[in-house]
Amino acid sequence: MRIDVFTLFPEWFAWMDGVRHLQNARRQGDLETRFFSYRDHTVLSGGQVDDAPFGGGPGMVLRVDVVARAFEQVYGCDAERVRAERSVVVLTPRGRRFTDAVARELAAGPPLTLLCGRYEGFDERIHTLLASDAVSIGPYVLAGGEIPAMAVIDACARRIPGALGNAASLDAESFGTELGGRTEHPHYTRPADFRGHGVPDVLLSGDHGAVARWREAHLGTAPGAELGPRGGAC
Numbered sequence: 001m002r003i004d005v006f007t008l009f010p011e012w013f014a015w016m017d018g019v020r021h022l023q024n025a026r027r028q029g030d031l032e033t034r035f036f037s038y039r040d041h042t043v044l045s046g047g048q049v050d051d052a053p054f055g056g057g058p059g060m061v062l063r064v065d066v067v068a069r070a071f072e073q074v075y076g077c078d079a080e081r082v083r084a085e086r087s088v089v090v091l092t093p094r095g096r097r098f099t100d101a102v103a104r105e106l107a108a109g110p111p112l113t114l115l116c117g118r119y120e121g122f123d124e125r126i127h128t129l130l131a132s133d134a135v136s137i138g139p140y141v142l143a144g145g146e147i148p149a150m151a152v153i154d155a156c157a158r159r160i161p162g163a164l165g166n167a168a169s170l171d172a173e174s175f176g177t178e179l180g181g182r183t184e185h186p187h188y189t190r191p192a193d194f195r196g197h198g199v200p201d202v203l204l205s206g207d208h209g210a211v212a213r214w215r216e217a218h219l220g221t222a223p224g225a226e227l228g229p230r231g232g233a234c
């Protein structure tokens with residue numbers, strides 16, 4: 001999996017290189033990430049990459065000519081041809097919702113190019129001429145596309161064989177087809193008794209059939225659904 005990110009803050013992604021499952025995926029030779037600054041590719045003075053919106057209004061809009069030049073310098077072809085070879089995904093609240101199904105789709109598809117916005121976002125011609133997709137990580141507005149890009153990288157890269165210490169973690173996970181799109185059942189571990197709060201007897205019974213039935217019956221339940229009333233204030 002090859003993932004390129006275009007951002008005003010490539011240094012923010014440095015910590016991701018240290019994340020264990022990304023390191024594992026990189027070591028297997030199946031993950032390559034690169035981070036590019038729009039500013040390194042602008043010809044405008046002072047490293048300018050955005051401009052005031054036509055028609056007025058607050059904020060600054062990322063310029064299409066700056067993104068096009070960045071693509072041409074990085075990929076060595078006409079900017080409008082990049083999306084023929086790669087999934088060029090704009091991160092924007094206006095995009096389609098990033099779900100487990102979208103993560104699987106992106107992970108299985110062509111190399112990814114993720115575009116992070118700032119301020120007011122993107123000139124619309126970035127969508128129409130340069131991008132092939134637009135993704136939102138949820139119905140809220142963040143200050144920039146860097147955290148959304150990290151969410152996409154994390155969700156896609158953990159699907160690379162060898163990325164996770166235990167590949168079985170990918171089986172029967174929340175939202176997957178194996179669970180019919182439902183979330184996973186609750187988990188319990190030691191101690192079996194915590195301040196008088198026990199765990200369901202069936203999980204200690206050693207009866208694998210009964211455990212499987214209990215887990216199946218508890219798919220899609222909200223966290224803490226079986227808890228009693230909350231305690232008082234501290």
Ligand SMILES: C[S@@+](CC[C@H](N)C(=O)[O-])C[C@H]1O[C@@H](n2cnc3c(N)ncnc32)[C@H](O)[C@@H]1O
Nearest residue numbers: 091092117118120121136137141142144145148
């Ligand atoms: C302040 S936001 C721009 C919001 C935009 N003016 C609007 O009202 O939709 C700046 C950038 O953060 C990123 N961003 C913010 N919220 C996001 C979300 N929910 N999903 C994906 N990207 C988001 C996008 O890259 C966006 O261009």
